[in-house]
Amino acid sequence: MTTRRGFLASLLAASTMPRLSWADAGNPAYLSAAREGDGGYALFGLSETGADVFRIPLPGRGHAATAHPTAPEAVAFARRPGTFALVIDCVTGHVAHRLESPSGRHFYGHGAFVAGGDILCTTENDIDSGEGRIGFWSRREGYARIGEIASGGIGPHEILALPGDVLAVANGGIRTHPSRGRDKLNIPEMRPNLAYARVSGVEEVVELDPDLHLASIRHLASDGTTVGFAMQWQGDLPDPAPLLGLHRRGSAPVLCSADLAEQMAMQGYAGSIAMTGDLVGITSPRGGRVHLFGLDGAFRAALRRADVCGLASRGAALLATDGLGGVLSLASDRMEPLRVAPRAWDNHLVRIV
Amino acid sequence: MKHLTLASLILSLGCAAPLSAGVPEAVQDHALPAVQSFAVQARALAVNAAADCTAAAVIPSYHNAFDAWLGLAHLGFGPLETDGRALTIAFWPDKRGMVASTVARLVADQDAAVADAGEFAQVSIAGRGLFALERLLFDPEYAGYGREDYSCRLVAAIAGDLDQMAGAIAADWSDEAAALLSAGEEGNTRYLNDAEAAQRLYTALLAGLEFVADQRLGRPLGTFDRPRPERAEARRSDRSLRNVTLSISALSDLAQALSTAPTPVTDQAFADALDEARALDDPIFDGVSDPSGRLRVEILQQRVQAIRTAVSAEIGAQLGVGTGFNSADGD
Numbered sequence: 001m002t003t004r005r006g007f008l009a010s011l012l013a014a015s016t017m018p019r020l021s022w023a024d025a026g027n028p029a030y031l032s033a034a035r036e037g038d039g040g041y042a043l044f045g046l047s048e049t050g051a052d053v054f055r056i057p058l059p060g061r062g063h064a065a066t067a068h069p070t071a072p073e074a075v076a077f078a079r080r081p082g083t084f085a086l087v088i089d090c091v092t093g094h095v096a097h098r099l100e101s102p103s104g105r106h107f108y109g110h111g112a113f114v115a116g117g118d119i120l121c122t123t124e125n126d127i128d129s130g131e132g133r134i135g136f137w138s139r140r141e142g143y144a145r146i147g148e149i150a151s152g153g154i155g156p157h158e159i160l161a162l163p164g165d166v167l168a169v170a171n172g173g174i175r176t177h178p179s180r181g182r183d184k185l186n187i188p189e190m191r192p193n194l195a196y197a198r199v200s201g202v203e204e205v206v207e208l209d210p211d212l213h214l215a216s217i218r219h220l221a222s223d224g225t226t227v228g229f230a231m232q233w234q235g236d237l238p239d240p241a242p243l244l245g246l247h248r249r250g251s252a253p254v255l256c257s258a259d260l261a262e263q264m265a266m267q268g269y270a271g272s273i274a275m276t277g278d279l280v281g282i283t284s285p286r287g288g289r290v291h292l293f294g295l296d297g298a299f300r301a302a303l304r305r306a307d308v309c310g311l312a313s314r315g316a317a318l319l320a321t322d323g324l325g326g327v328l329s330l331a332s333d334r335m336e337p338l339r340v341a342p343r344a345w346d347n348h349l350v351r352i353v
Numbered sequence: 354m355k356h357l358t359l360a361s362l363i364l365s366l367g368c369a370a371p372l373s374a375g376v377p378e379a380v381q382d383h384a385l386p387a388v389q390s391f392a393v394q395a396r397a398l399a400v401n402a403a404a405d406c407t408a409a410a411v412i413p414s415y416h417n418a419f420d421a422w423l424g425l426a427h428l429g430f431g432p433l434e435t436d437g438r439a440l441t442i443a444f445w446p447d448k449r450g451m452v453a454s455t456v457a458r459l460v461a462d463q464d465a466a467v468a469d470a471g472e473f474a475q476v477s478i479a480g481r482g483l484f485a486l487e488r489l490l491f492d493p494e495y496a497g498y499g500r501e502d503y504s505c506r507l508v509a510a511i512a513g514d515l516d517q518m519a520g521a522i523a524a525d526w527s528d529e530a531a532a533l534l535s536a537g538e539e540g541n542t543r544y545l546n547d548a549e550a551a552q553r554l555y556t557a558l559l560a561g562l563e564f565v566a567d568q569r570l571g572r573p574l575g576t577f578d579r580p581r582p583e584r585a586e587a588r589r590s591d592r593s594l595r596n597v598t599l600s601i602s603a604l605s606d607l608a609q610a611l612s613t614a615p616t617p618v619t620d621q622a623f624a625d626a627l628d629e630a631r632a633l634d635d636p637i638f639d640g641v642s643d644p645s646g647r648l649r650v651e652i653l654q655q656r657v658q659a660i661r662t663a664v665s666a667e668i669g670a671q672l673g674v675g676t677g678f679n680s681a682d683g684d
Contacts, residue, residue: 035678063684079684080684109684157684218684232683236448238446238448239448259437260437260440260477260478260479261436261437261440261441261478262437264437264440265434265437265440269683271679271683271684285677285679285680285683286677286680286683288430288680304430304431304434306430306549306552306553306556306677306680307677307678307679307680308679309679309683322679323677323678323679323680324545324548324549324552326545335542336542337542337545340545340546344678344679345678345679346678346679347679347683347684
């Protein structure tokens with residue numbers, strides 16, 4: 001007679017690889033890196049209301065984390081021009097893999113999973129030519145490097161997986177070289193774009209009017225149909241240049257601006273973008289405000305909060321994080337603080353699918 | 354708190370809950386008097402312009418209002434942000450020449466909005482505020498306008514609009530003061546703990562110093578090869594250096610109020626910068642075009658940058674706050 005205990009034991013023995021899910025890591029809804037009170041850094045898993053689910057120490061300040069769609073794994077990128085990324089097992093808190101960028105490359109700080117989570121895509125700089133690359137890594141093979149394509153521009157920053165394993169890539173247009181730190185080497189000639197790619201290569205490149213060539217396209221959000229792109233103005237400030245664009249493949253991009261005073265108050269800088277329902281938001285830590293627009297491009301509201309940067313969807317609303325430790329829920333016309341954590345939330349709040 | 358006048362609010366502060374040291378002083382001794390002063394001067398400007406809108410009659414109160422604005426302008430958060438008020442009151446820097454084009458358009462069209470305060474509040478912000486007023490009062494293009502001219506009515510409309518905004522700022526500052534002083538208390542959604550209130554004022558102090566160094570001094574300095582004296586702030590009304598001096602004084606006042614212990618390095622840095630500014634005989638920074646004159650303005654700029662360093666080391670440490678984690682270092 002098979003006992004329950006014996007059945008479970010044989011089941012475990014039969015499976016070659018334990019299949020853990022995000023539930024095993026406490027069901028976090030979000031990931032965010034933070035600087036803690038003692039000056040150290042850590043990656044946090046957060047609940048729907050911003051409560052701590054887990055905390056994993058990091059060796060230094062990271063940039064964005066990329067969450068695996070099903071397995072409790074987070075890829076934490078070093079800040080650019082970093083040459084490594086850590087695949088963190090969010091159940092044990094251990095580093096499961098360490099990705100080194102190939103020789104002559106460095107990471108730009110963002111990644112995305114395609115092929116049901118089997119392939120990690122990373123934005124990279126080919127240092128000698130300055131051309132952007134998208135690197136591919138096989139999760140099944142222990143995150144081995146398996147290939148790459150051109151990103152379709154210079155300085156690819158955020159990369160987003162769309163339905164059908166299409167990738168949206170924000171080619172920020174800014175050339176950097178590790179020997180010059182984060183110095184911007186080509187501002188007068190920069191030409192950012194939004195590119196769409198598959199693992200086989202770039203399919204479509206969208207550029208704005210030449211008079212907006214100083215608007216670096218850096219961060220992305222999508223509802224699967226519309227891609228929102230957030231920009232950072234590289235020209236003289238103050239300037240009312242648009243910082244948000246909405247694009248559907250095959251159509252012309254729609255640029256979104258608030259009224260003159262509000263637009264200038266963003267300080268030419270959008271740090272993160274998120275989309276939910278018919279709402280899209282961009283944050284400006286420098287301007288201390290979040291701008292909300294409808295998917296029709298119409299300005300909805302400005303919500304003020306110092307040093308606000310992280311932004312992700314939360315049902316029909318948005319969730320924002322800031323450098324003062326605040327976690328805030330944003331609706332189309334108001335901001336509700338949910339909690340204040342004793343730490344400075346870093347640039348990005350990442351929704352786990 | 355809406356019904357409290359500023360005066361009664363000031364009196365009621367004695368019973369406020371314990372707060373991050375420095376915040377009550379900065380609110381009570383610095384912010385509220387500055388708000389009040391600007392409201393008084395903007396009212397005087399509006400009353401005088403309504404009585405006589407010719408340039409000779411309006412210019413003295415224009416200067417008084419501008420002086421008072423410099424006592425407040427660095428508190429750019431909250432009430433000054435609502436409806437873009439700070440930028441409407443002082444649309445500068447104006448890289449694209451929007452003040453000139455908007456004023457020219459209003460005058461050319463004889464825009465009827467001047468007849469109605471509510472309608473005038475809908476005019477493009479570049480056509481309102483102190484810089485639109487400066488253009489009408491001082492620019493040769495409009496100089497000598499007569500009592501019956503459209504320009505005269507526009508001057509009165511701008512003055513009235515400034516008065517409206519100053520009044521709205523004063524009303525909103527009652528709420529803002531209450532929010533700063535009740536930081537971290539139940540129901541306060543603006544400042545979630547004491548540190549946030551201190552951080553808000555501290556950030557305003559640093560941003561104010563940065564604005565003086567980078568914009569008020571940095572814009573006319575341009576580069577050594579290409580100095581840009583024509584970019585000096587309020588040069589038409591000979592106010593460029595005066596604005597710098599008054600700004601530094603106001604920021605010194607805020608630093609004094611906000612600090613919770615002696616700040617000898619900061620005090621010295623402010624004194625050095627003010628000495629340098631008072632010794633500079635270059636009211637609109639015309640000197641940036643020749644090497645020795647340029648050096649003087651550069652030295653003043655360095656003095657202001659030195660204040661920023663001192664403030665970070667002394668007051669930032671006292672308050673336990675720093676610059677914004679994300680605003681200072683984004684990606």
